[in-house]
Amino acid sequence: MAIFTVSSQKEISIVIEIFNNSPLNTTKHLNFLDFKKAFYLYINTTKKTLNLKKEIDNIKNGMNNERSYFEMPANHIKITSYWLLGFVEGEGSFFISKSDNYRIGFGLGQSSKDLILMEEIKNFFNNLSGEFPNKHDYGNVVSFSTIKPSVHQSYGMINLLIQNKQYITNVLIPFYDSMVWISKKEYDYKDWKIILNLKQLGLHYTKEGIKVIDQILSQTNNNRLSTNKQHVTVDRTLLQIEIDKLLSGPSNFEKKTVEFSLNL
Incomplete structure (x- = not known):
C-alpha cells in the first residue's frame, strides 16, 4: 500500500x-x-x-x-469525459462472467448517497451514442441495480451496468480508446477488449480460446499485482503470442459454417 x-x-x-x-x-x-x-x-x-x-x-x-446531510448544491455536478475516466480508473469494473459463457460487461458502483451523480453518469453514457461514427439508437443501454444496506451499513449501493454488445463495441470502446489512461486499470481494460475480440470470433467455444481466455482472467484485476505465493504468474510475452495467433486466424463461426456446408 x-x-x-x-x-x-x-x-x-x-x-x-x-x-x-x-x-x-x-x-x-x-x-x-x-x-x-x-x-x-x-x-x-x-x-x-x-x-x-x-x-x-x-x-x-x-x-x-x-455526516448525515448529503444534499449537493443545485446544478453542481458536471460530468466530463476525463472526469469520468478518472472515476472509472478508481471505481470501474471491466468484468467477464466465466460462468455465463464469458459474458462481457462494464460496471460502476457507488454508495446510494450519490444517486444523483450516478443518474448523471447514466445519462452521459446514454448520450454517447451520437458522438461516434457508428451512430445507432441503442436505447437505454445503462441499467441500475441497488443493494440494500447491511446491518452494519447506513447506506446501500448503486451499481451501474452496461452489457449491450453493440454499444460496447461501437460506442464504449471508441470512447475509452480516445483518451489517455494513467492507472493500471488500463491493463484490465485492454485484457477485457482482447477477450471481447476473441468472443466475436467465437473462440470462446474452442479449447484453445478457452485456455487463453482463462489465462488472461487469471492475471487481471487484483491478480495482476498479486504477491500470493499460490498465485501462478503467466508469461505475458508467450500469452500475447497465443492471443495474436488466435486473433489472426479464422473465425470459429465461419469455420462452423464451412463444415456444415461440406456435410450437405
Missing part, C-alpha cells in the same frame, strides 16, 4: 485551489467544503483558543462517516 499525505499549510492551500477549480462531483465535495472552512478558520485566527478547537471539532464531527 502507498499513502500520499499533504500536511503543510502551503501545500494544503494548493490542494484547496485544485478542488476549487476542479470541483468534486461526489458527496465528497461536502467534506471538502467543511475541510476548507476549518482550514481557513484555523489559519485566519491568530489566537488558537479552546473555543477555536471546539468550533473545528464541531465541523470535524459532521464529516466523513459522521
